[in-house]
Amino acid sequence: MSLPVELAFVTSNEHKFSEAEEILKGVARLRWRQESYREVQAETLEEVVREALTEIPGDNFFIEDAGLFITALNGFPGVYSSYVFKTIGNEGILRLLSGEKNRKASFLSVVGLKLKGEMKLFTGEVRGRIAPEAKGSEGFGYDPIFIPEGYDRTFAENPQLKQRVSHRRRALEKLSAYLKATHHF
Numbered sequence: 001m002s003l004p005v006e007l008a009f010v011t012s013n014e015h016k017f018s019e020a021e022e023i024l025k026g027v028a029r030l031r032w033r034q035e036s037y038r039e040v041q042a043e044t045l046e047e048v049v050r051e052a053l054t055e056i057p058g059d060n061f062f063i064e065d066a067g068l069f070i071t072a073l074n075g076f077p078g079v080y081s082s083y084v085f086k087t088i089g090n091e092g093i094l095r096l097l098s099g100e101k102n103r104k105a106s107f108l109s110v111v112g113l114k115l116k117g118e119m120k121l122f123t124g125e126v127r128g129r130i131a132p133e134a135k136g137s138e139g140f141g142y143d144p145i146f147i148p149e150g151y152d153r154t155f156a157e158n159p160q161l162k163q164r165v166s167h168r169r170r171a172l173e174k175l176s177a178y179l180k181a182t183h184h185f
C-alpha cells in the first residue's frame with residue numbers, strides 16, 4: 001500500500017516522535033520537524049494547541065501537547081506541567097503528595113492537526129495514579145511516577161504498556177481514524 005501524503009510532526013521531543021511513528025505506521029509517512037514553538041499560557045491544553053497551530057508556519061503537520069492532572073491538587077500541574085517538571089520535577093510532585101491518600105491522576109494529550117489549511121483537534125486520556133516513589137528508567141518526564149489504572153508498574157518501568165494505553169496513543173488513534181475516514185491517506 002502506498003502512503004502518498006507526507007505528514008510532519010512538529011516537536012522537539014524525540015520520545016514523542018518515536019511513540020507517534022509507531023502508532024501511525026501504515027497510515028501516514030511521518031516526518032520529524034524537529035522544532036520548538038511558543039506555547040501561550042492558557043487555561044486548557046486545547047487553547048494552547050489552537051494558538052500554536054495558528055502560529056506555526058506551513059501545512060500538513062500536527063503538534064501535540066500533554067499534561068499531568070492530579071486530582072488531590074485540583075488538576076495541578078495541568079497546563080503548567082512543563083514548567084513544574086523543569087522546576088520541582090518528579091521528586092517535587094511526590095513531596096506535594098506526601099501523606100496524601102488520594103493519588104489519582106490523569107495524563108491528557110491534545111493533538112492539533114493542520115491539513116490542507118484546516119485545523120482539527122483530537123484528545124486522549126489515560127487515568128491512573130501517582131506512584132509512592134519514582135521507578136523505572138524508560139520514557140521521559142513524569143513517566144517514572146505514573147501508574148496506569150489496572151496496573152502496578154510505572155510507564156517508565158513498562159514502555160510497552162505505555163505504548164498500548166497512553167494518552168498520546170489514544171489521541172493519535174483518533175487522528176489516524178480521521179485520516180483514514182477522510183481518505184487523506
Ligand code: IMP
Pocket residue numbers: 013064065066067068081082083085086139140141142143155166168
Ligand atoms: P509538553 O506536552 O511537551 O508540553 O509536556 C508537558 C510536560 O509533561 C513536560 O514536562 C513533559 O515532560 C511531560 N510529559 C508530556 N508527555 C508525557 C508523557 O507521555 N509521559 C510523561 N511525561 C510527559
